[in-house]
Amino acid sequence: MPNQRFYLKLAVIAFLILLLLIPQAFMLGLVGERASWREQAYQSIGQSWPGAQTLAGPVLAVPYQRTYNTRETVKDKDGKEREVLREATDEDTLYLLPSQLAIRSKLQSSLRYRGIYAAPVYASALQVTGEFNTQPLFDLLASNKDAQIRWKTPQLAVMVRDQRGVASPPALQWDGAPLAFQPGNGLPGGSSAGMHAKLPDIGLTQPARLPFAFEMELRGMRSMNFALLADNSDVQLSANWPHPSFSGELLPETRDVTASGFSAHWKASAFSYNVSGALEQCGKGECAGLLERAVGFDLLQPVDVYQQSERSIKYAALFIVLTFVALILFELLKKLRVHPVQYTLVGMALLVFYLLLISLSEHIAFLGAYAAAALASTGLLTLYFGAILHSRKLGLLLGAGLAGLYALLYVILQAEENALLMGSVLLFAVLAALMLATRHFDWYALAAGNGATPPRTASGTGHPATAAPDDSPAH
Structure with a gap:
């Protein structure tokens, strides 16, 4: 028992x-x-504050009209076939990436609350410099020797993930001359968030380098990313948030995380960070893919x-x-x-x-x-x-x-x-x-x-x- x-x-x-x-x-x-x-609290904050940001560009878009002769076979009234020359015209756009791109970012973070929940937000002061090489324009002329190319007004386009994050209108320095940016990136397909500037005609006497520079403040929430759209890219950033999580297709070459913040440095080339596929899609009218291939970081909460x-x-x-x-x-x-x-x-x-x-x-x-x-x-x-x-x-x-x-x-x-x-x-x-x-x-x-x-x-x-x-x- x-x-x-x-x-x-x-x-x-x-x-x-x-x-x-x-x-x-x-x-x-x-x-x-x-x-x-x-x-849900984060989403509520995101309704009144810009969300996760990605900066892509600048991209130089040069539209052109091509006129060329084409041979066509026609039939006469008596049924005989013969070839005739006809003039045809089409329009396209040549998209160029910078040969050199340098981005300097200084990010200041803070917290926004909904009830007991807090989400990290930031304002990033950006300095973007670089230059374009006009050699691809001469390559296009060389490949169309039997056609007449008429260049139209070029424009410089910068893409961002959330348009609300552009805090104030930035000013562009193009080849030493000041120009004004306009809202919207002006690129076909996908999101139009960003900005663009109409450029003066590009002289085509010989290949040249066209320098550019602009500063802007970009606001966002929880994460910040940079699309390395250049033959050679150099990104340096510093932030006062002590808990970053680096993301993207490339980790930073150097990084320093302390109790008061962090700094990071990315370097990439056209060989290590191939964006030619996304640029080809942009040429087909779908430029949204330029935002997808990026590097950056998330602002993690100290303890989840x-x-x-x-x-x-x-x-x-x-x-x-x-x-x-x-x-x-x-x-x-x-x-x-x-x-x-x-x-x-x-x-x-x-x-x-x-x-x-x-x-x-x-x-x-x-x-x-x-x-x-x-x-x-x-x-x-x-x-x-x-x-x-x-x-x-x-x-x-x-x-x-x-x-x-x-x-x-x-x-x-x-x-x-x-x-x-x-x-x-x-x-x-x-x-x-x-x-x-x-x-x-x-x-x-x-x-x-x-x-x-x-x-x-x-x-x-x-x-x-x-x-x-x-x-x-x-x-």
């Missing part, structure tokens, strides 16, 4: 653990729900509290199992009886830690929220353990062990890249300690005696050692 009662109780406890997985799943769902609300909370909740089952195992051992060794209702209350107290963590981390720093939630949960369970085990020492022992587990869990949460390794090592260490501590237990005798003292060997002998009585005061 005692064995049956013990095994029945183990079955009840196992069933309780399975039931406690339901509120654990609820906690994971709560994290996802709060994260979706934060994303929802990601950290979600990762911690995944360890809830481990905490519950370990705590229940400890209670079962003390129940057997100290001849105590812990009711399944008490096991349930202990499991709920362990789960309340995660609810406190989620709610507190939305208002204070994650470390402070974690410490407060762990202190509240550990303090409550320490008092409860002392009461149900009738021993203050045992309560403090279990509470100290639980506090140590919370401390180890926090270390694991901070080690993002090594979290799986550290979690696996922790699980192995706990299992090994439990197996070694109970390796001499006669579990049949413990279950049959309903708490009889286990036969422990003393100093390596095979004789049982007498367990010392617990003289702690009962509570």
Whole structure:
């Protein structure tokens, strides 16, 4: 009968653990729900502030009209065929990328709030310089020797992802002369966000280099990218945000991240960063692809509290199992009886830690929220353990062990890249300690005696050692 009662109780406890997985799943769902609300807050901020930005260009667009003779076969009235020469005209645009492009960016970031949620926004002061080579125009003339090319008004186009980010009208210096930009990039296909400037006729006496320069302030939110549209590109930027995540097809050659901000430097050539495919698509009337091949960075939040909370909740089952195992051992060794209702209350107290963590981390720093939630949960369970085990020492022992587990869990949460390794090592260490501590237990005798003292060997002998009585005061 005692064995049956013990095994029945183990079955009840196992069933309780399975039931406690339901509120654990609820906690994971709560994290996802709060994260979706934060994303909605970001979208709300994005409705009144420019979104993620990409700067592409400048691109020199030179439209032209080509007149040429074409041979056609026609039939006379008598049905004879003959060839005739006819004059044909078509129009096209030649798109040129800079031979040299240098971008200097100084970014100032701040936070915009919607309720309790904050999104990083920025204003980037940009200096763009470079030059175009007119050799492709002469190559076009050379490939159309039998045609007449009439050049039309060229224009310089700069593309941005969100038109609202252009804070003030920038001025262009083109071949040493000031020109005004107009809204809209003037390029075919896709988004028209950006700006363009009508240019004077390009002299075609001989190949030349045409320098350009302009300054602008570009505002955006959460990320900034640069399309390296040049034969040789050089991008240098600095920002006062200390948590960047570099993205794009090329990582910066050098970067320096400090507590006060970061700086980064990209260099690319036509060989390392091939944009000819996107330029060909632009020639076919689809220039939106020029925005897609870019490098840049995201402004990450210092701590993603929802990601950290979600990762911690995944360890809830481990905490519950370990705590229940400890209670079962003390129940057997100290001849105590812990009711399944008490096991349930202990499991709920362990789960309340995660609810406190989620709610507190939305208002204070994650470390402070974690410490407060762990202190509240550990303090409550320490008092409860002392009461149900009738021993203050045992309560403090279990509470100290639980506090140590919370401390180890926090270390694991901070080690993002090594979290799986550290979690696996922790699980192995706990299992090994439990197996070694109970390796001499006669579990049949413990279950049959309903708490009889286990036969422990003393100093390596095979004789049982007498367990010392617990003289702690009962509570």
